[in-house]
Amino acid sequence: MKVLIVGSGGREHAIAWKVAQSKKVDKIYCAPGNAGISEVAECVDIGAMEFDRLVAFAKENSIDLTIIGMDDPLVGGVVDAFEAEGLRVFGPRKNAAILEGSKSFSKDLMKKYNIPTAAYETFNSPNEALKYLETSKYPIVLKADGLALGKGVLICNTKEEAFDGVKELMVDKQFGEAGNTIVIEEFMTGREVSVLSFVDGNTIKIMTSAQDHKRAKDGDMGLNTGGMGTFSPSPFYTKEIDEFCHKYIYQKSVDAMKAEGREFKGIIFFGLMLTNEGPKVLEYNARFGDPETQVVLPRMKNDIVEVFEACIDGTLDRIELEFEDNAAVCVVLASDGYPVSYEKGFKISGLEKFRDKDGYYVFHAGTKLSGEDVLTNGGRVLGVVAKGDNLKEARVNAYEATKLIEFENKYMRNDIGKGLDET
Ligand code: AMP
Ligand code: GLY
Numbered sequence: 001m002k003v004l005i006v007g008s009g010g011r012e013h014a015i016a017w018k019v020a021q022s023k024k025v026d027k028i029y030c031a032p033g034n035a036g037i038s039e040v041a042e043c044v045d046i047g048a049m050e051f052d053r054l055v056a057f058a059k060e061n062s063i064d065l066t067i068i069g070m071d072d073p074l075v076g077g078v079v080d081a082f083e084a085e086g087l088r089v090f091g092p093r094k095n096a097a098i099l100e101g102s103k104s105f106s107k108d109l110m111k112k113y114n115i116p117t118a119a120y121e122t123f124n125s126p127n128e129a130l131k132y133l134e135t136s137k138y139p140i141v142l143k144a145d146g147l148a149l150g151k152g153v154l155i156c157n158t159k160e161e162a163f164d165g166v167k168e169l170m171v172d173k174q175f176g177e178a179g180n181t182i183v184i185e186e187f188m189t190g191r192e193v194s195v196l197s198f199v200d201g202n203t204i205k206i207m208t209s210a211q212d213h214k215r216a217k218d219g220d221m222g223l224n225t226g227g228m229g230t231f232s233p234s235p236f237y238t239k240e241i242d243e244f245c246h247k248y249i250y251q252k253s254v255d256a257m258k259a260e261g262r263e264f265k266g267i268i269f270f271g272l273m274l275t276n277e278g279p280k281v282l283e284y285n286a287r288f289g290d291p292e293t294q295v296v297l298p299r300m301k302n303d304i305v306e307v308f309e310a311c312i313d314g315t316l317d318r319i320e321l322e323f324e325d326n327a328a329v330c331v332v333l334a335s336d337g338y339p340v341s342y343e344k345g346f347k348i349s350g351l352e353k354f355r356d357k358d359g360y361y362v363f364h365a366g367t368k369l370s371g372e373d374v375l376t377n378g379g380r381v382l383g384v385v386a387k388g389d390n391l392k393e394a395r396v397n398a399y400e401a402t403k404l405i406e407f408e409n410k411y412m413r414n415d416i417g418k419g420l421d422e423t
Pocket of ligand 2: 150212226227285288289290291292
């Protein structure tokens with residue numbers, strides 16, 4: 001089989017690495033890819049939003065299966081564009097990717113189908129939003145309706161902050177059209193857990209749990225980032241919580257989409273908060289998480305291409321997902337200054353030390369090739385992943401492995417997965 005993967009980050013590198021192990025696959029392409037991905041796939045210089053060129057490439061090169069990693073093309077309808085040409089593609093259609101593409105859609109869906117989530121109201125006008133905020137309880141959460149690179153969520157401790165937030169989202173339009181509508185939501189407290197799942201329209205199969213560290217600095221301080229590291233499984237995702245979520249969240253979400261005439265095929269990422277009142281949905285994503293994928297896929301035993309195909313064909317009920325009984329930790333090596341401002345173009349050394357090092361992986365997020373050299377090319381540069389028998393061992397291994405890699409302005413958090421061993 002020939003496979004095309006669309007995207008260019010650490011998530012797509014992990015997907016490409018996993019696809020490369022499939023016995024069904026002979027050749028992998030990635031558009032646009034990065035330096036690390038080019039070790040397992042042929043990178044082609046087509047952007048993820050260039051649907052016509054992607055479709056033409058898939059036709060010309062007789063691609064048997066295309067896998068979409070990123071949210072923007074999914075929400076923009078890339079799957080529909082492939083299907084219109086009779087091409088096989090993994091991911092939700094535009095009318096289902098709205099589960100991630102519109103917060104007001106997903107909140108209304110959860111309300112209608114009684115899926116546990118924070119109480120909320122939706123606003124199309126800044127004045128209405130301000131009026132509501134006059135009498136709200138604080139802290140409170142403002143969310144831009146549309147995609148905003150994970151940055152459209154504002155946690156406001158006071159009325160003044162909330163007023164500023166409304167201005168930022170709806171008046172100054174910091175996230176463009178994404179802020180035309182906002183959701184104002186009750187503030188919840190608790191542990192956050194990410195759960196990824198495969199969905200074929202009817203059946204949902206849950207992968208192992210994971211947790212992201214979104215803040216830039218140790219102790220969850222500093223600004224929000226795309227994710228500074230992850231661990232899997234989450235010790236807080238107990239059997240009882242899993243049972244609750246199966247009963248009240250997972251299948252109900254899939255059935256709700258179907259009942260709305262928006263059959264969902266692809267990955268649903270459940271961002272959960274484990275509150276005192278039980279697990280509640282913080283958000284849905286319609287694709288693999290980044291950097292959750294980097295700790296989940298190395299623990300997965302299945303041939304992932306068989307699972308992708310079962311989702312497309314509606315035969316996921318015949319697949320048993322299997323995960324190793326161990327743990328994995330991913331530490332992101334970033335450029336100092338991320339997420340605000342940072343330099344790029346520094347040479348990275350030590351990557352070859354990961355070759356054939358069993359249980360250790362380095363997934364590239366922002367890198368590029370320059371002759372023989374691999375250069376830093378983004379805020380998040382690499383994800384260093386290690387497995388271990390348990391979280392503590394995986395963490396020690398991952399941090400040991402970060403020492404193998406050097407580049408100027410290398411920055412990482414030192415507490416990924418820390419303090420979890422005794423739970
Ligand atoms: P989202 O993109 O909706 O997952 O929000 C990004 C982050 O904001 C989440 O991972 C949480 O840390 C935080 N967040 C979102 N909604 C809430 C809420 N209702 N209460 C508390 N924190 C929240
Ligand atoms: N790690 C969070 C996300 O992928 O949205």
